[in-house]
Amino acid sequence: MTSKLNMNMKRATPGDDGVPEAGETLKGIRVLDFTAMMAGPYCARWLSDLGAEVIKVEPPDGDHMRTRAPVRDGFSAYYGHLNAGKKSVVIDLKRPEGVALARDLAGKCDVVLEAFRPGVMERLGLGADKLRALNPGLIYCSISGFGQNTSKSGHPAYAPVIHAGSGYYMANFDYQDGLDRPANSGIPMADMLCAIFTAFSIQSALLRRNRSGAGCTIDVNLMDSMMNVLTFELQSSQFPLKNRRPLYKPLKANDGFILVAPVNEKNFRSVCVATGHPEWLDDPVLNTDAARYENWSEYMARIEQWAGERSASECEQALMEAGVPCSRYKRISEAMQESHFSERGSFTEIHDGAGTYKTVNLPFAFDGQKPTAHPEVRGLGQDTMEVLSSVLGLPQERIEALMRERVVGAQ
Secondary structure (H helix, E strand, C coil): CCCCCCCCCCCCCCCCCCCCCHHHCCCCCEEEECCCCCHHHHHHHHHHHCCCEEEEEECCCCCHHHHCCCEECCEEHHHHHHHCCCEEEEECCCCHHHHHHHHHHHCCCCEEEECCCCCHHHHHCCCHHHHHHHCCCCEEEEEECCCCCCCCCCCCCCHHHHHHHHCHHHHHHHCCCCCCCCCCCCCCHHHHHHHHHHHHHHHHHHHHHHHHCCCEEEEEEHHHHHHCCCHHHHHHHHCCCCCCCCCCCCEECCCCEEEECCCCHHHHHHHHHHCCCHHHHHCCCCCCHHHHHHCHHHHHHHHHHHHCCCCHHHHHHHHHHCCCCEEECCCHHHHCCCHHHHHHCCEEEEEECCEEEEEECCCCCECCECCCCCCECCCCCCCHHHHHHHCCCCCHHHHHHHHHCCCEECC
């Protein structure tokens, strides 16, 4: 049977009895995670951060992200970032006995999360219709590249493919000067966005179930997730502009780059003061919104001329003190040292068999309290015996027999 969140709980102030801690918001919710790679695992990790019990089902050779760099002493920090806090259970879904175990586990869960190519789970006997018939309150969430029932459903899809096919790469190319092809990118935006929308959809479905008692099937995909963030680009493709909109570009200081975003009249006046050019206030090339829009390149060039005589840090300090949105360009390792992260509790230390490292927490807090990642990254199959025993109630001898037969595995 699935559990239900208590949505009838009285309104309470922080510290009142009955108010869950930020990291216990989803306590009592059990998630069966069949996903690998990035979008599904990251979504499931966030649910774990919020208190859900997440059981990650892995094949005998494990989620292949376990081998992805950076790897230290055989343990991937990349994998750990995406999967901290989950229980790891090894089940061979190529074996009928393994499928039966997975089906039994789904009967004890609130959420099933899968990201196989559409049709795979159905062929295994683990499709939404079959599992929801056994467990009517189940929320069955499927992640795919193009949706479960479209002409592209069977196409393989990874983040860079989605970036190219959605128009994202070409939209970004249109914003560049001097390039003869779209820019390279190694950041899997489509996966990250899909993880966010998937977590959002699952939590919405849990609220819906609490109100109606009914589970549901969720179909979320990478392509639609990518399209959801191309807001200006989607509209301007339908209603083309005569001129390219102003762009915020890297401006060269004497030791690096800064980005300046003077978005309004107040910012413009502050720029004039900070750069020591009060005469710009009366210059018809810049002294109105329309003029700055029309002469944006000139506006940026003037700021860059001022910046070129100073360090990026000096530029940032002068402009920020004047109230102008600005930042120097930083490496991630440098940005991580900024004090506001420690002030907010933005990072948590987690550990695996190779040691300790940082991961990022969810970017929100409830009444000032931030949910944090669970500290341990479990080894492959580390929780197989415990889950089969405590969740399914299998006796020790039965579990040992399944292990001898290699239907399940453990470290």
